[in-house]
């Protein structure tokens with residue numbers, strides 16, 4: 001379910017496409033070229049670059065997934081993708097790949113297909129525009145312009161200033177869908193926040209003895225692991241850590257997402273919760289205690305400070321309530337088990353202070369599907 005306030009976004013959730021969430025519809029900083037300018041072989045090479053980009057899924061945050069292919073005389077002479085944040089960008093990988101394959105002499109005048117506008121600033125790595133110019137590439141085909149304030153058209157302009165032909169917009173929509181979290185984070189300057197909960201038909205997430213393992217079935221739980229793989233961090237409350245002793249890692253069946261580090265945001269004082277159940281998966285353990293986080297802005301600043309572009313809020317009730325009270329849920333995914341727990345169970349959400357129907361927060365239902373004997377409402 002999508003927060004109704006996100007009306008400026010095209011909804012593009014698609015579980016076959018890596019849990020893509022939302023896709024901006026009008027963010028291009030550079031006008032796209034006419035579709036007629038792209039040949040069938042251009043399309044085929046850009047499709048390959050997009051497939052390469054996808055190999056970075058879950059690992060590149062807060063950077064986007066990017067793939068690059070270098071072509072000369074209709075043959076691929078080098079290719080690469082951005083593996084993870086801090087590592088080489090796709091363009092430099094592709095150039096290095098061409099050199100490693102003995103194709104350096106072919107780089108001059110070659111065409112590079114890259115899924116995102118090359119960067120022109122020094123961040124964790126030097127500007128890619130310099131590498132492309134130095135390599136002597138003659139034409140660059142870009143799927144999408146960047147929305148990072150430091151690039152946003154300047155990378156394309158730098159290449160054009162160097163006499164390189166740059167064509168923009170081939171498979172722009174596909175790339176934006178693939179990198180929907182990146183675009184959301186850069187444009188809204190806050191993380192994309194997904195709440196997920198497993199509950200009975202009467203909205204109970206745990207028994208009176210705080211037992212909740214397992215309300216949802218194995219298939220539903222495997223979807224949650226996919227989400228942990230796709231999003232940067234999970235967030236849980238103090239009681240959930242104490243009662244559930246969660247590992248909070250990504251145990252996805254998808255090979256690319258296996259062992260992906262998951263940052264753990266714990267709504268508690270550091271000394272109030274045991275952390276020994278957490279998996280040592282390389283994810284950070286961050287404490288969002290009440291002294292640090294007393295408002296939604298505090299939470300957003302906390303995430304921005306730690307470069308967390310997306311958060312999966314996994315409960316419990318107290319934490320769900322806080323996110324809803326503060327209008328911090330962009331998307332909600334609920335798994336229903338066909339059972340009733342009764343009034344002694346724990347409500348998924350506590351009091352929201354609603355006294356009139358018009359005060360209800362509304363969400364759009366994107367999909368309802370059966371997952372084994374569970375119902376998933378997204």
Ligand SMILES: NC(=O)c1ccc[n+]([C@@H]2O[C@H](COP(=O)([O-])OP(=O)(O)OC[C@H]3O[C@@H](n4cnc5c(N)ncnc54)[C@H](OP(=O)(O)O)[C@@H]3O)[C@@H](O)[C@H]2O)c1
Pocket residue numbers: 196197198199204205206207209210211212215236237238239240241243244267268288289290293314315316317318319320322346
């Ligand atoms: N079925 C499911 O999907 C699911 C998922 C997760 C959890 N659960 C179950 O839910 C139960 C726990 O839920 P719960 O509501 O008791 O606890 P919780 O949401 O896990 O934790 C709430 C506690 O976190 C601390 N906290 C710190 N900052 C907070 C903030 N900004 N907002 C809210 N809480 C904050 C508070 O402790 P202080 O007041 O001491 O500061 C609060 O009492 C467990 O039984 C667990 O098994 C079920």
